[in-house]
Amino acid sequence: MTSRDKRYNEVWFTEESSRHLRLSLRVNRELVRKESPYQSIMALETAEYGRMLVLDGAIQLTEKDEFCYHEMMAHVALCSHPDPKKVLIVGGGDGGTLREVVRHDSVERAVLVDIDEEVINTSREFFPSVSCAMDHPKAEIRPMDAMVYMKDHKGEFDVIIVDATDPVDMAAGLFQSPFYRDVWDALSEDGFMVTHIESPFTDAAIMVPAYGAMKEVFPSVHTYLGFMPTYPSGMWVYAIGSKKHDPSEPLREAPEGLKYYTSDIHRGSFAMPPFLSRMLSGEEDVISNY
Amino acid sequence: MTSRDKRYNEVWFTEESSRHLRLSLRVNRELVRKESPYQSIMALETAEYGRMLVLDGAIQLTEKDEFCYHEMMAHVALCSHPDPKKVLIVGGGDGGTLREVVRHDSVERAVLVDIDEEVINTSREFFPSVSCAMDHPKAEIRPMDAMVYMKDHKGEFDVIIVDATDPVDMAAGLFQSPFYRDVWDALSEDGFMVTHIESPFTDAAIMVPAYGAMKEVFPSVHTYLGFMPTYPSGMWVYAIGSKKHDPSEPLREAPEGLKYYTSDIHRGSFAMPPFLSRMLSGEEDVISNY
Numbered sequence: 001m002t003s004r005d006k007r008y009n010e011v012w013f014t015e016e017s018s019r020h021l022r023l024s025l026r027v028n029r030e031l032v033r034k035e036s037p038y039q040s041i042m043a044l045e046t047a048e049y050g051r052m053l054v055l056d057g058a059i060q061l062t063e064k065d066e067f068c069y070h071e072m073m074a075h076v077a078l079c080s081h082p083d084p085k086k087v088l089i090v091g092g093g094d095g096g097t098l099r100e101v102v103r104h105d106s107v108e109r110a111v112l113v114d115i116d117e118e119v120i121n122t123s124r125e126f127f128p129s130v131s132c133a134m135d136h137p138k139a140e141i142r143p144m145d146a147m148v149y150m151k152d153h154k155g156e157f158d159v160i161i162v163d164a165t166d167p168v169d170m171a172a173g174l175f176q177s178p179f180y181r182d183v184w185d186a187l188s189e190d191g192f193m194v195t196h197i198e199s200p201f202t203d204a205a206i207m208v209p210a211y212g213a214m215k216e217v218f219p220s221v222h223t224y225l226g227f228m229p230t231y232p233s234g235m236w237v238y239a240i241g242s243k244k245h246d247p248s249e250p251l252r253e254a255p256e257g258l259k260y261y262t263s264d265i266h267r268g269s270f271a272m273p274p275f276l277s278r279m280l281s282g283e284e285d286v287i288s289n290y
Numbered sequence: 291m292t293s294r295d296k297r298y299n300e301v302w303f304t305e306e307s308s309r310h311l312r313l314s315l316r317v318n319r320e321l322v323r324k325e326s327p328y329q330s331i332m333a334l335e336t337a338e339y340g341r342m343l344v345l346d347g348a349i350q351l352t353e354k355d356e357f358c359y360h361e362m363m364a365h366v367a368l369c370s371h372p373d374p375k376k377v378l379i380v381g382g383g384d385g386g387t388l389r390e391v392v393r394h395d396s397v398e399r400a401v402l403v404d405i406d407e408e409v410i411n412t413s414r415e416f417f418p419s420v421s422c423a424m425d426h427p428k429a430e431i432r433p434m435d436a437m438v439y440m441k442d443h444k445g446e447f448d449v450i451i452v453d454a455t456d457p458v459d460m461a462a463g464l465f466q467s468p469f470y471r472d473v474w475d476a477l478s479e480d481g482f483m484v485t486h487i488e489s490p491f492t493d494a495a496i497m498v499p500a501y502g503a504m505k506e507v508f509p510s511v512h513t514y515l516g517f518m519p520t521y522p523s524g525m526w527v528y529a530i531g532s533k534k535h536d537p538s539e540p541l542r543e544a545p546e547g548l549k550y551y552t553s554d555i556h557r558g559s560f561a562m563p564p565f566l567s568r569m570l571s572g573e574e575d576v577i578s579n580y
Contacts, residue, residue, distance in 0.1 A: 012312070019316070020338035022302070026310040048310035065491065067565075201355065201519045227517065227525040229491045234524015235517040259565040268558025275357075275549040 017232035036118035072226040074100035092163030093119035095131035103255035117143035162195035202232035224269035307522035326408035362516040364390035382453030383409035385421035393545035407433035452485035467503040480534040492522035514559035
């Protein structure tokens with residue numbers, strides 16, 4: 001070889017956050033790639049973000065930042081409810097939200113219902129720090145259709161967390177009002193429903209209708225915000241529908257051992273930038289007015 | 291041509307957020323590319339984020355999301371200071387921070403000192419919505435070295451905002467304690483200094499020492515957080531050094547017409563996730579513990 005710059009063998013995973021925006025992570029090693037009846041599943045070891053789970057080309061989690069998302073999915077509702085005993089997780093087959101739910105002493109039973117057993121198996125095999133609560137005594141893992149499960153369990157749950165993939169194909173229904181009515185029916189009389197509604201920068205076309213659909217069903221819907229570096233734009237919006245309680249004020253301290261959530265983060269996350277309030281209320285897309 | 295999928299002519303700009311992470315935006319058109327005595331300057335029209343200013347390969351702003359950064363750089367200090375009359379902006383040659391500063395009625399004079407006149411000229415020519423306050427009666431534009439300027443203006447400013455590029459080459463000194471001492475000297479006796487200290491996910495090696503250097507100089511240093519989609523990881527950390535006042539509680543309402551900042555956003559932005567508090571206090575890099 002003549003003198004020249006050293007060259008590296010590089011593999012990159014690239015997510016198309018939109019047709020016009022891409023996030024790429026360098027990959028050290030492919031761990032597994034398979035097709036379930038529902039989606040393509042891939043686990044990669046990245047150079048900087050630890051292991052990464054990808055479903056149908058969309059980043060679901062990385063070991064480095066998944067705590068940001070899973071803590072905000074679980075603890076806001078669980079710390080605002082006066083006595084959450086039974087919790088249902090719809091989707092969330094990786095187990096990250098479940099891991100956070102079982103941290104709460106008041107929780108007696110946490111049911112994870114994900115339609116895709118292969119996601120559950122992949123997480124058990126390759127993401128032990130995420131799936132670690134699947135064998136917890138409070139946990140019950142049900143690989144099945146959550147719509148079917150909820151129709152058989154009306155009025156049972158204090159908190160239902162909808163931890164869905166992006167609303168395309170099989171998950172599209174999980175962002176619409178008929179599904180939210182099923183959630184309403186499966187909640188106890190003072191229950192909370194939590195979900196994420198994506199990003200105002202990348203997914204306004206998902207966020208605004210999903211928020212509207214929740215408002216058709218719940219008398220009170222609040223939104224809150226969290227950082228999530230490997231999700232599109234890093235600005236992630238969560239929505240919480242309530243039958244009775246105010247979710248914006250925590251009633252108790254956070255469980256031990258958290259990395260993202262605190263009572264102050266909880267309170268602060270409900271502050272909405274004006275551009276986002278205007279988008280959610282259906283006014284023009286103020287982001288694009290440059 | 292035989293039958294095949296339609297192909298598009300695509301141009302992408304890619305920023306290396308780190309050696310292992312890249313953000314790419316699709317480009318419709320190159321507006322200008324030039325070399326100043328200090329750096330490479332490029333203006334591109336992107337497909338989704340409006341026009342974009344790039345300095346030495348690093349995204350400085352896009353028209354779509356620059357308000358997130360510039361509002362948080364300006365309004366937190368300006369709304370917490372009892373009577374900010376004179377404001378100095380170090381760097382910030384695009385004029386975005388200046389635009390926010392002159393919104394405040396109490397401000398009588400806002401001086402922008404950027405060493406690179408070509409950045410100022412480029413913003414005037416290609417980013418009118420960002421540079422629009424450069425001819426404001428309160429504004430004074432000084433293309434020169436801020437260190438030199440500050441030595442001639444001791445004790446003059448109520449708020450100094452350090453709106454620097456990443457701390458490499460010429461900007462490296464702007465994240466170190468000798469520079470912060472010059473800032474201290476240029477502040478009035480109850481002044482604030484604001485700067486950004488990058489992201490805990492991508493730039494911990496910058497963030498932690500910069501925060502430490504500010505603490506060597508200011509008796510009180512607070513950090514606050516803001517979303518910024520096109521900056522690495524989207525989670526941006528700001529630091530505010532204070533001689534006297536508490537910056538975490540706004541004393542007055544936000545100016546009219548803002549898109550990101552509110553008093554509630556102000557209060558909420560000071561809530562720190564535990565992983566970040568631990569990083570700032572010099573404990574181990576808890577992010578990487580997977």
